[in-house]
Amino acid sequence: MMILTSLQSIKTTLSPFHPLLIEGPSADTRDPSHVAANIVSNLQRHWKKRGITKPILLITQGDPLTETGISAISRKVADELEVKRCLVCLDLEMDSEHSVLADRHDVLYELRYSQMVHILNDGPEEQGQNGENCVTKRLLADRLADSTDDRISCKNMKRKSMGKEPLASWCRKYALLQEVTKCAFKKICGEVTIAHTMQSVPEFGVTSFYEVGLDMGLINEEVDMVAYSVCHEVNIPKG
Known part of the structure; x- marks a missing residue:
């Protein structure tokens, strides 16, 4: 395993790949083999349609190994x-x-969240229509954080109306890890695929923050995302 350090080594090493990120909850009791088979079928159709030719590199975000x-x-x-x-x-x-x-398991490269932030913030300023510096790429990670905070506030307001406690404090850092990572990899590689593990994403889970990247225009739902659909029968426990 190689721990990449400099921004240049990250870009040089990872740019030849097509990054794949799988998003879904850790609290999922379905048989992972069946779910994975559905995801792979969905991915293969998607990549054939898009004409993806780069080798695939699966990006994971620190989840400990569990049975499901x-x-x-x-x-x-x-x-x-x-x-x-x-x-x-x-x-x-x-x-x-x-x-x-x-x-x-089978990890070739290892990175840190702060490096993903630096990747997003690295680059020249974007010019406005009249030549003014209206938005800078150096602020992109901050804009993602602000949008995530806004989303958390909205979710907490809804939870309050439902008589529920606010989202756990740790939710923010994992939501940012999710959004910053995939946006940074899209910037590095020029392309990305994000596949969900279920058709209906839990409203208050970390995965639901995928809407942040979409709303900011950093992720294209039609091009970059693969919705979950059942190609193989999956046994979902009752109760």
């Missing part, structure tokens, strides 16, 4: 596609255990 849920599903998808993985973890000052507990 996103980490198990990600492993199965990687195995079926016969691809290696790249791990992105939170920095130690954000979460001291995140990297320690991460599943490193």
Whole structure:
């Protein structure tokens, strides 16, 4: 496994790949083999339509290995596609255990969240219609954070109206990890695929923050995202 350090080494090493991110909850009791089979079928149709030719690199975000849920599903998808993985973890000052507990099976490269932020913020200023510096790429990660905070506020208002407690404080950092990582990889590689593990994303889960990248125009739903659909029968436990 190689721990990439400089921004240039990150760009040079990872740009030849097509990054794949699988998004879904860890609390998923379905058989990961069946879910992965559906995801792979959906991905293969999507990539054939898009004409993807780069080798696939599966990007994971520090989930510890469990028997079911996103980490198990990600492993199965990687195995079926016969691809290696790249791990992105939170920095130690954000979460001291995140990297320690991460599943490193078949991981070729390892990165930190702060490096993804630097990738997003690296670049020249964008010019407005009259030549003024209206928006800078250096502020892109901050804009993602602001949009995430707005989304959290909206969700908490709805939860309050439902008589529920606010979202857990840790939700923000994992939502940012999700959105910053995929946007940074799209910038590095010029393309990205994000596949969901279920048709209906839980409204208050971390996965639901995928709408942040969409709303900001950083992720294209038609081109970059693959919705979950059932191609193989999946047994969902009752109760």
